[in-house]
Amino acid sequence: MKLGIVSLGGKSSKAVAKAAKKYFDQVDLLDIRQFEVNLANSGPSVLYNQKSLPKYDCLYIRGSTKYSLIQYAITSVLQQSTYIPFQPRTFLLGHDKFLTLLELQKNKISIPKTYYVATKEIAKKTLDKAVRYPVIIKVPDGTHGKGVLIADSTKSAKTIVDMLEVFKKPYIIQEFVKTRKTTDIRAIVVGDKVIAAYQRKAAKGEIRANTHSGGTRKPHMLTPEQEKLAIKSARAIKADICGVDILNTRRPSVIEVNLSPSVHAGINEVTGVKISREIAKYLYQQTAQVYKVESQGAFKNVLDWILKK
Ligand SMILES: Nc1ncnc2c1ncn2[C@@H]1O[C@H](COP(=O)(O)OP(=O)(O)O)[C@@H](O)[C@H]1O
Ligand SMILES: [Mg+2]
Incomplete structure (x- = not known):
């Protein structure tokens, strides 16, 4: 194959x-x-x-x-x-954080309170009325923490919103979820299992736990609730392989699903799991199954043809 x-x-x-x-x-x-x-x-x-x-x-x-x-x-x-x-x-x-959250919400998966806005006028009204500070503002297609901003006050949030107007694209205003030691959890889902998970801790003075933003990784044992959340999230967006980012509080919530999670040697080392091998094995098993069904189908067609003759 x-x-x-x-x-x-x-x-x-x-x-x-x-x-x-x-x-x-x-x-x-x-x-x-x-x-x-x-x-x-x-x-x-x-x-x-x-x-x-x-x-x-x-x-x-x-x-x-x-x-x-x-x-x-x-x-x-x-x-x-x-x-x-x-x-x-x-x-x-999966490549749009808001569409992901929309799908997760439909599947009753816990997410942070999120507003999706397309103009600075609406954004400013939301910032005046609806939110508590600090607040997160992010672009739907950011990666590595690069599109995530935090504002401590309405004043600073409004300057961010003025700047985002330049891009003429909708963006996300989101409740800031306070976690212990400013961490998040990355769960790697393969098929209907979480095969590995780790915690990322944001660098000092930083709220983004991504390693690209200076975050550090350490192994993490998921609670059954976190595990269920990760598997349900993968299913909701129909990804057989993905990385689910979870903010861990009393009620853990999902912030995004990554379709190309890091699965290199560094991640294996942290988690103690040979993740790339698990993915390769899963791809093989799934392909073999489809292959079998397909070839059985082909075999049946030949059989039908012979019987009809
Ligand atoms: N609502 C939030 N509350 C608290 N921290 C957040 C929130 N959203 C994002 N973060 C922090 O920022 C990081 C990057 O956010 P994320 O939405 O996963 O975007 P990216 O695609 O850039 O990784 C997260 O890993 C987390 O540490
Ligand atoms: Mg992320």
């Missing part, structure tokens, strides 16, 4: 590719920037490096928010014939 890992070629994708060589006959690292999707009356097709994409039994699609629409398109075209651990719309939801 053949696996393609579609990504920007980062450490985590390489780690999964390496681990997957134990399971799949062929593993290719495919650059998401080289993909195109063509439509014609005869049907859609996916191209890679300007040539028709060869048949893969499994495609593990990763990559940043910039590629969410092409990820959607590739999955839409190929999901009938290839095991892909996401639904097409998972990419639209």
Whole structure:
């Protein structure tokens, strides 16, 4: 069986590719920037490096928010014939923090109180009336903590809102959830299990616990409630593989679901779990199952044809 890992070629994708060589006959690292999707009356097709994409039994699609629409398109075209651990719309939801929360809320998953606004006028009214300070303001498609801001007062929140007006895009105003020692929890979900989890602690003077913002990682044992929350979140946006960010308070809440979680050696070291291997094994098992059903289908067709003769 053949696996393609579609990504920007980062450490985590390489780690999964390496681990997957134990399971799949062929593993290719495919650059998401080289993909195109063509439509014609005869049907859609996916191209890679300007040539028709060869048949893969499994495609593990990763990559940043910039590629969410092409990820959607590739999955839409190929999901009938290839095991892909996401639904097409998972990419639209997962790369937009507000759409993720909307879906989580529909599934009765606890989230921080969140406002989604498109103009500074509405934002300022919300900041005057609705919120307590400090308050979080974030862009829906930020990553690595880069799009997350905190305002201690209405005055500073309003200057942020004035600045965000430049981008002419809706953004999020969110309740600041105070956690012990300014931490968050990352749970890695694979299939219907959390295979590893760790805590991130924000650097001194920082509220963002992301490692890119100076946060430090340490192992974490999930409570049954946190575990349930993570699994339910993955299911809600139909991701078979993802990282769920949880703010741990008396009532833990989910802030985002990451479709390309870090799963390189550093994370294995912290959690004591060979995460990339677990992902590779899961991809193989799922693909084998689809393959079996498909080939049984093909076998049945041949059988039907023989019986009809
Ligand atoms: N509502 C919030 N209350 C408290 N801290 C938050 C809140 N939202 C985000 N943070 C902090 O900021 C970090 C980054 O936020 P997140 O929404 O996960 O965006 P990113 O995609 O940049 O990781 C979180 O890991 C957490 O430490
Ligand atoms: Mg995050």
